[in-house]
Amino acid sequence: MSAPINLAAVRVTLGSQNFYIPASQVGRCALVTSIVSEIPRFSRWLGIADEPQEGRHLHLCVPDSGVETGWYLWGQLENVLLSSETIFAVPPLLARHCHLPALRALVGREAFSPLLSWR
Incomplete structure (x- = not known):
């Protein structure tokens, strides 16, 4: 058995x-x-309900996303290490119908969260 990759x-x-x-x-x-006003909200770009105004009001830039202005969001950011044992492929049915x-x-x-990637 191989060791998990982080x-x-x-x-x-x-x-x-x-x-x-x-x-x-x-970035x-x-x-x-x-x-x-030209900087969009991250939640609206994702197509989900606006987040509550909790945490910090942040300006996040992800150059590979193609959204040059970045996004505003209310929330928190934290650096983490994800083990390959906790990362799963998106089921085909979800992939066909998800617009995220x-x-x-x-x-x-037990509960799953999206991993977003532009590469």
């Missing part, structure tokens, strides 16, 4: 929802000091 990732927490992005794809994240951008895998053991 993936360095950033866990984005929006309210009670978690999303993971490979750390190598996150930067900063506290929002002023609002620019950049969904590449699911992370978890």
